[in-house]
Amino acid sequence: MPLEDYKRYGRQMILEDFGLPAQLKLRNARVLVIGAGGLGCPALQYLAAAGIGTIGIVDPDEVDVSNLHRQVLHTSLRQGWPKVLSAKAAIESINPAVHVIPHITSLNSTNAFPVISSYDIVLDCTDNPPTRYLISDACVALDKPLVSGAAIRYDGQLCVYNLPLQSGDRGPCYRCLWPTPPRQEEVGTCEEIGVLGTVTGMIGVLQAQTAIQLIVGLGPYAPNEVGVPTLLIYSALASPMFRSLKIRPKRNDCPACGREGGARELVEKGEYVALCGGMREDLEGSGKRKGQGRVGVKELEARRAEVDVLDVRSKEEFSICHLPEAHHVPLNTLLHDPLAQLSPGKDTYVMCKLGNDSQVAARALRDALGSGADRVKDVVGGLRAWSREVDQSFPMY
Amino acid sequence: MEDEKTITVKLVFGGGVEVLFSNKRNQSITIPAQAPASGSHPSRPADLRYLILWMSESLLTDRKELFVDGETVRPGILVLVNDTDWELEGELDYELQKGDEVVFISTLHGG
Ligand SMILES: [Zn+2]
Secondary structure (H helix, E strand, O other): OOOHHHHHHHHOOOOOHHHHHHHHHHHHEEEEEEEEOHHHHHHHHHHHHHOOOEEEEEEOOEEOOEEEHOOOOOOOHHOOOHHHHHHHHHHHOOOOOOOEEEEOOOOOOOOOOOHHHHOEEEEOOOHHHHHHHHHHHHHHHHHOOOOEEEEOOEEEEEEEOOEEOOOOEEEOOHHOOOOOOOOOHHHOOHHOOOEOOHHHHHHHHHHOOOOHHHHHOHHHHHOOOOOOOOOEEEEOHHHHHOEEEEEEEEOOOOOOOOOOOOHHHHHHHHHHHHOOOOOOOHHHHHHOOOOEEEEEEHHHHHHOOEEEEOOOOOOOHHOOOOOOOOEEHHHHHHHOOOOHHHOOOOEEEEEEEOOOOHHHHHHHHHHHHOHHHHHEEEEEOHHHHHHOOOOOOOOOO | OOOEEEEEEEEEEOOOOOOHOOOEEEEEEEEOOOEEEEOOOOOOEEEEEHHHHHHHHHOOOOHHOEEOOEEEEOOOOEEOOOOOOHOOOOOOHHHHOOOEEEEEEOOOOOO
């Protein structure tokens, strides 16, 4: 080991059960981080600082300003860079000795095996169900432990799937615990329902820590430990914030890990998008679709003084920005009693951020009105279209 | 309020399931100790099958399909009894004990 590294890693090497052997294990380790976003950034930062020898990073996306509150390796100056290269630059300034292998691509059923096979441990730092099932199946087929993190809103989860056990067997895989994907409309994204940066940070750092413990063999992953599969759940709003839950062993009827060759077949079939309910709808696109009873932002601009503008976003979103004349009724309140929200004698224009919830609200109002329903319109493209086509100084989030 | 005819258990929600239950992450509830017959199931001591039915009838107002699917919870919700996966405890047939803590969490995907 280079002389400087004794100083660099001294304060972790002197830890009980660490020493030079553990540091050399980290240097010889090859860790793959899939996703260089809210979970991947903090995970990569700590893996690099701890001296992991080789780190692969997979991500197809580019650095975007709307991600910088949680994707802490990326910078304002690197907007538009591939995230993988931005993360590589950050890692090299933290610890130039780390060998970073960039994979500027999404993981798919064609590249999963060649990309994953040369690494020892995989971190799932992605943000969507199809990729999560694919990564799990590929890790089962290639016999790699999978350190899986997830976070949204104020909540996070951490689990090691396919964990090697003392018995020689493996712990459950992602499919063992979550055999059926949730319906698509039940899967919120960070863009739609939000996420606090420190929450992805907590989970990403824990993923890095778990990877280090697996490589070195520390704590529950020490060679003399039995290994009990657990799911750690975290919520910034709960008390206590952390709970460690004991989960099932692998299922004998699991299509991936329950029979020899099952996982490989699943990866090769590659039906992950279909498994999770098909392609996710593009909300910006669907909000802009033309339809009966819809008006454009230009018409809203022309008639804004004479119509009643109903904004159906959440109170938090309304607090960020709204038209001064808008009258706020959250969607759920409106659906509960549609007629209570109508002003007599005026046309009503319903709006939201992108033009999807406003369609739901307008439909409910028209159904409740019966005759005279055509006095209710909703605004195509919502406030995003307003900020693009009418008032470029209107804040968009 | 608890006597031999009722049983009190603690409910914990997380991962977004709490949104269906008025955003309360912790609740203590008291239910009949004996579950009435339902479907093909005879009257029996309260079990998780009965708890889920009771919750969907007594605690959920609308959008029940976001919590239940038939007699069980919808895909993507994991149930744990006293910090242990319900699959290790008999799932729907697990017989509730006084003071049990039942956790309902939803799988998360974001990152
Ligand atoms: Zn499995």
